[in-house]
Amino acid sequence: MQTEKLIDWLAEDLAVKPPRASRRLLIWLPVAALATGIIFLGLVGIRTDLTSTGAMPTLVKTGLGLVVAIAALMGTRTLLRPEASIARGLAALAAVLLPLSLLLAVDLATWGQEGFLSRMLGKSIISCLTVIPLLAAMPLVTSLMALRAGATSHPASAGALAGLASAGLAIVAYGLYCTEDSTSFVAAWYSLAAVIVAVVGSLAGHLWLRW
Amino acid sequence: MRQALDGDVGAYKTLLGAVAPHLRGVVRPLLMRSGRGLADLEDIVQETLLAVHLKRATWDPSFPFLPWLNAVARYKAIDALRKSGFRVEVDIDTMSEALAAPDERRDSTLDSARILNALDAKQRKLVEQIIMVGRSSADVGAELGMSEGAVRVALHRSLKRLGKMFGKSRHAD
Structure with missing residues (x-):
């Protein structure tokens, strides 16, 4: 086929507006996360001491989740553009390391090194590592669907960031339920749960985000 | 491109008409460096034009157009080479310097x-x-x-x- 003909064909198609990946992402990721979160909290209930002893730890957890989600979402949006470099996309992650190290520092400063391991290991690792990824599943799927309308040059990284954004929002919901309040527990296992979702996202991105 | 995105078909044709020789200039050195012939050149150019069209919403008008265009071309060319079993490392700087060389055939192998x-x-x-x-x-x-x-x-x-x-x-x- 002649290239001239193809150009005519494309011009003929100009009126069909292409989907906007960025808008899709910003709408459907939060919608999916909110729906999942409401169902989850409807089933297991918000922790009962939310307004008393649980207030501060819950604030820490939901805050951490929001920081992760917003930073990763901004990175994902950047990577939707084909010319965006991988470094620009992943730069968002730097914003996550600060609150994480702060959590560990707070733990050590408050309680000292003694008993650090038992505080960190806590009693609900399994629940944390399974429930957070489960809560992140639907948001991850919807964000990958939105990302397919984009044109990333880095499918795996874009998928990983979408996974982190989904995990961040999942952490907000889980943080309202989980009563494991040691900040070192949160820093260690919430992060690992998020990393698990990011790895799944990166594999899915590698497969689905080619264009 | 800005006019084209507002629905100006004439401007869009002019733009794509100018983009095509630019893409040939970008893709040609890639094909040559990978050591394969230019038989696929126009196929890749056309595939990239199609991608430019389908993904035009990912160009943000507050950014320059050329880096976006080159990124689409680079992605499509590498994808094409990878699918046919070539491993390529591409330096984007040498690519954007590629000159639009005189035109040979403007037909893809896809008739x-x-x-x-x-x-x-x-x-x-x-x-x-x-x-x-x-x-x-x-x-x-x-x-x-x-x-x-x-x-x-x-x-x-x-x-x-x-x-x-x-x-x-x-x-x-």
Whole structure:
């Protein structure tokens, strides 16, 4: 086929507006996360001491989740553009390391090194590592669907960031339920749960985000 | 591109007409460096034009157009080479310096008959009459009893079909 003909064909198609990946992402990721979160909290209930002893730890957890989600979402949006470099996309992650190290520092400063391991290991690792990824599943799927309308040059990284954004929002919901309040527990296992979702996202991105 | 995104068909044709030789200039050195012939050049150029079209919403008008265009070309060219079993490392700087060399053939290896064959009856008629023959879409639509919107949708679907064919034709080679 002649290239001239193809150009005519494309011009003929100009009126069909292409989907906007960025808008899709910003709408459907939060919608999916909110729906999942409401169902989850409807089933297991918000922790009962939310307004008393649980207030501060819950604030820490939901805050951490929001920081992760917003930073990763901004990175994902950047990577939707084909010319965006991988470094620009992943730069968002730097914003996550600060609150994480702060959590560990707070733990050590408050309680000292003694008993650090038992505080960190806590009693609900399994629940944390399974429930957070489960809560992140639907948001991850919807964000990958939105990302397919984009044109990333880095499918795996874009998928990983979408996974982190989904995990961040999942952490907000889980943080309202989980009563494991040691900040070192949160820093260690919430992060690992998020990393698990990011790895799944990166594999899915590698497969689905080619264009 | 800005005018084109506002729906100015004339501006869009002019733009794509200028983009095509630029893409040849970008893709040609890639093909040569990978040590394979230029037989696929126009296929990759056309596939990239199609990608430019389908992904035009990912260009943010507050950023310059050329880096976006080169990134699309780079992605499509590498994808094409990778699919056919070549490993390439591309330095984007040397790419953007590539000159638009004199033109050789402007036909892809995917010939019109093969494209038309892959479409269903209605799509085939539309593409044949509107694109290949160059009749107006309103006329052809009226002839087939299709609304303007239906014609648009059918042409759009056939474009997507074409996109899939580009990938497959290379696999068969």
